[in-house]
Every structure is written in structure tokens, then in C-alpha cells.
Amino acid sequence: MTNSTEKFDMNAAPIRIDTVRLRVRDLDAVSSFYQDVLGLVPLAEAGSSVTLGTEETPLLHLDGDPALRPRDPKQAGLFHTAFLLPSRGDLARWLGHVAETDVRLQGASDHIVSEALYLADPEGNGIEVYVDRPPSQWRDSAGDIRMATDPLDLQDLMRTAQGRTWTGFPIGGIVGHVHLQVGDTKEADRFYRDALGFDIAATYPGASFYGSGGYHHQLAGNIWNSRQAGTRDASEAGLSEITLGVDPTARQAITQRLGGDRFSDPWGTAFALAQ
Template sequence: MTQPYQIPATTHLGEVSLRISNLERSIEFYTQVVGLKLLERRDSVATFTVDGQYSLLRLEEIPNAVTMPERSSAGLYHFAILLPDRKSLGLALRNLAASGIEIGQGDHLVSEALYISDPDLNGIEIYADRPRDTWQRDADNNYIMGTDPVDVQGLFDLSANETWEGLPVGTVIGHVHFHVRSLEESRRFYHGVLGFDIVGNFANMSALFISAGGYHHHIGLNIWAGSGAPVNPSDATGIEYFTIVYSSEAERNQAVVQLREAGATLTQQNDVWLTVDPQQIHIRLTVEN
């Protein structure tokens, strides 16, 4: 019997692209509040980095953009910026607090997270992982996660007397989390076709977490906008694409084969393959530089 395709353990996420309504406003927000550095700006598009070389975030201003109410359509819930350590999270918290922005927070046991929204209501999580050897699974092999209060004072104490210089080198896109039309439809695509492992089947929360290589999640899926929620319109702010990064051409090619055999939409632009998920979110399939 043929084994189901499983995504390679080294696979991770790369650049996320968002549609926004006002590029100047968003550049100020993502540099001053979030702490990314502007990498390049051309006309209506800007890219952002932490190391001056690789883009983590791309923003595109679209004409007459509509901003949809939160939890009203299938699309972005949040994208998540993973910091390299807890002290970096403390410094990020200090900067967010100084900006006066509304901050949500949650201790998820596997990680500590801060939640904000950009000026177009695109959700952002800024988080740091706890050591992987402390993560625990339940009897069904789901990661045990919680929503406890974050030790805010501990983060402030850890980052005391440190200077904020923006998000540090080593910061990456940790995961993306989507409102979806159907968990089963999304499970078939992300698990059945792209081969992500199920690491959190949280039926009580109407959510499904999937990952590569035993991570607590690279993609979160939920139906909190309602089962069968309409797809986020293409003229609305929200996510345009996210990027799956494979460690070799052979591994990426196998993913392309899986998508082709499943009848998924596939196009090629230079050395990047593109597909779309059931919410019409575009996915770039790339190879590690």
C-alpha cells in the first residue's frame, strides 16, 4: 500500500503578502510599531525585512480598497511573526505599549504571543516559542495548548535596560492562521494534498492546526467566521499570498506533482510555482536560497 505523501520536515514558511489601502500609513505602522525595516518600495508595493536581504512581508496598496469587518469572510485571521527569544518579545512588547496600540495576549504553553491589528484590520501575532522539549501532546497526539495570561511583568523585567532597535535578525514568519469555509475541505487540501501533518485537531474550538517537522503549527484553520463563510473579496484588504519554502528543488517538485494529481490550480512564474487554497488564498512554492 502506498504511503500518503508527507511534507518534508524541513519545510517552513516565507514571505507573506497583504493587500492594504494606504501604503504610506502602513509603512509607518510596520516600521515604527511592528519593528520591521523597509527593504524596497516601488510604486504601490513595499517589502520589509529584518536582515536587509530577505523580505518577510510584502504590502500592496490596491485602489479603492474595501476593509471587511472582522470575522466576516474566509481569509486571514492573522499572520505570525516568530521572534528568536523571549527577551526579544519583551522588547517588542515595550515598543507596542509605547505606541498606544491595543494589544491582545495569550500564553499558549508552547509559545507566548502578543496580538495586534494593522490599520486595515489585518491580524498580526508577534510571538516567541518555548523550548520544543517542553511541548506536550495529549492521548490523541494533539499538542496541548492553552490561552493563559502572558507573564507581562516577566517580559518587561527580562527586557529592562535593553534598547529597542526593531525586530532582530533571526525573526521569521512562524505561521499563518485562516478563517476557512470548511475544516474538512481545508483538511483535504493542506493535509491530503500538500501533506502537512495534523498536530492539533481541536474540534471543541472548531479549529485545526497543521505543520511540518513536528512544529506546533505552521498553518491554523478555523471556522470562526462561520461555516461556508464567503471568500474575502479580491478588492478587499487581506492576504494575497503566503510562501511555503522547501529545502530542495526535488522536494518542491514532489509537492507540485501532488497538486497536479489532485487537479489543483497551478501556474509557474520563473522559478516559483503558484497554487490557490479553497479560500482562493494564493500560495507560492519556493526553494530555500
């Protein structure tokens, strides 16, 4: 029998997501959205920047600049930021919350490894809210990670709410992965696998999923909207930087291969290693 409490230990992964930074045109509107809809709390404010997260952990940095041009959904950059909840009950309670507040969802999928709901913030930055299935259910008989995009059984999910309501983004929730738009998947593989050090955990037509420590993916890259996209325009709103948490061995290898603890992918998406 599968232990339903079995969880992947993200802190044990050599590379993982620490925080995401977005450039936004309307700081008040976007900050309010993440607070009202996802239940993140403000942790710091300085000038035109806000940091949001749980009561103990920063997850999202927002930098406001009304002069930015709107993000172009066909360019490289963010596909979605994926917020990983601690339990299936948390996901059910969040679904009840968005249903009551008339937030428009863009999708709901069973990915075998996880159950996920999709939406976007007021400036079109994609968001996934998801819960993992136990890691013992991720792999096939050959040991390969299986992923799919199947319909999500929303009624079965809602039964796990157990009559409780959403009270905000829970302690223990994190940014589980970031899914990117890239211009070419082979070039993305060369960067994220060969230079950054991820494994290719799974592939899908037009997309690669990059995992560290046996996770199904901390990063992904697809060309579904951005085939042959060039370098990102820094004057556009959207993804600004991803900060990665790394263990000492991974840090040493990455800094040697990429020349330091700050670098960009082939399309100008910026990364930093957490200090």
C-alpha cells in the same frame, strides 16, 4: 533540566513560511505601521508596492490600491500573520516598546508551545508577535503537542527585558506561521493535510493547526468568524498570497498533487512555492 536555548530549526522543516503579501488601501499608513510598531525595515519599493523585513530577509510585501474595498472580517482569508522573535527577551522588549507608544494590543496568551501578543494593523489585518518555548516542552507524556489559550504572565515576561530597549525587529526574526480563516475545518484538513502535505499538529474547537517537521504549526485554519464562508472576493483588501519555503522532496510532492508551484486553497487564498 530543560535547555532554555533549545530552539526549533525552522529551516529544517520540509514546509515553512517564506513571505506574506497583503493588498492594502493606504500603502503609506500600513507600511509606516509595520515599520514603526514592528520595526521592519523597507527593502524594496516599486510603484505602489513595498517590501519590508529585516536587514537581510524579506518578510512582508504590501501592494497598495485605494480602489480596494475594505476587508470583510467574516470572509475567508487572514486571521493573523505571526512574527516569531528569536528570544523571550526580544518579546519583552517589544512589549515595552508598544506600551510606550500607546499601541493597542488585542490580547496576550500563553499557548504552552509559545507566548504571544496580538494586535491589528490600520486596516484590520491581524498580527501575532510571539516567542516559542523550547520544543521539549511542547508535548505531553503520549508525545502529542499540547496547546491552550491561557493568560500570559506579563510581569514575568517583562523581567526578561533586562533593562534593554527595543531597537527594531531583530535579525533572525521570521514569519513563524500564518493563521487563516476558512469556511470549513474538515475541508481545510483535506487541503492542507492531504494536498499540501502538512501534519495536523493539534486541534482546538473550530480550528486545526498544521505543522511540518514537528513544528506546532506553520499554518492554521479556523471558522470562528468565517463559518461556511465562500470564495474570497479579489476586489477586497487583505491577504493576497503566502509564499512557502519547501525542500526538494516537498516541492516535488506538492507540485504533483496541485499541478504546479502556484495554487489556491478552497476559499481562494493564494499560495506560491519560493524559488
